[in-house]
Amino acid sequence: MDAFHRLYYGRQDTTWKQTYWLGTAVQKCPLDLWIYQELLVETKPDLIVETGTYLGGSAHFLATLCELTGRGKVITVDVSPRANRPRHRRLTYLAGSSTDERVLETLRRRARSRNRVMVILDSDHSREHVLEELRAYAPLVTPGNYLVVEDTNVNGHPVLPEFGGGPMEAVQEFLAESDAFEVDHDREKLLLTFNPSGYLRRKH
Numbered sequence: 001m002d003a004f005h006r007l008y009y010g011r012q013d014t015t016w017k018q019t020y021w022l023g024t025a026v027q028k029c030p031l032d033l034w035i036y037q038e039l040l041v042e043t044k045p046d047l048i049v050e051t052g053t054y055l056g057g058s059a060h061f062l063a064t065l066c067e068l069t070g071r072g073k074v075i076t077v078d079v080s081p082r083a084n085r086p087r088h089r090r091l092t093y094l095a096g097s098s099t100d101e102r103v104l105e106t107l108r109r110r111a112r113s114r115n116r117v118m119v120i121l122d123s124d125h126s127r128e129h130v131l132e133e134l135r136a137y138a139p140l141v142t143p144g145n146y147l148v149v150e151d152t153n154v155n156g157h158p159v160l161p162e163f164g165g166g167p168m169e170a171v172q173e174f175l176a177e178s179d180a181f182e183v184d185h186d187r188e189k190l191l192l193t194f195n196p197s198g199y200l201r202r203k204h
Helices: 002-010 030-043 057-069 101-112 127-140 167-177
Strands: 047-051 073-078 091-095 117-121 146-149 181-183 199-202
Touching: 030 057, 030 117, 030 146, 047 057, 047 101, 047 127, 057 073, 057 091, 073 101, 091 101, 101 127, 117 127, 127 146, 127 167, 146 167, 167 181
Parallel strands: 047 073, 047 117, 073 091, 117 146
Antiparallel strands: 146 199, 181 199
């Protein structure tokens, strides 16, 4: 599995960086997108918060799922506004750093009135930044829902061993601090995931 993972990831210019959702690059493993579909049907989030919009493909994918299931909205945060991102009535773009207090306060207000909240972290992948995001965004997630940390596969887990401390190391440190979340390895059932140990379920 690790050998195939490294092969798949290493061919990024012809594989995951050339993966599209309704015409927009989504830059994720399709098997993880399938898991997201299952999560949304099972947990029925009223609000999905995503950090790291980039081209907007994954946010559009999530908003489309919300439309299909008849429930939920998506807010996606990125430091760099971009023209021509996909539009959807269930999708809101928010410009700013994911760790900026003004952005966080906006998200807290939006989450306060929602019964079920899910968070996906996919911005700066340095250990320090992801850990800061984990501490800031974990309180938004409601019990039974998920805090997904993307790209925990870097820094040799099993790709890009030269990356340095990244999302996986941030997850390990965060879980040592808090017992409110647990890793749901069942979400890795399709064998190839860019988010190993990154599907965190809130217990309480």
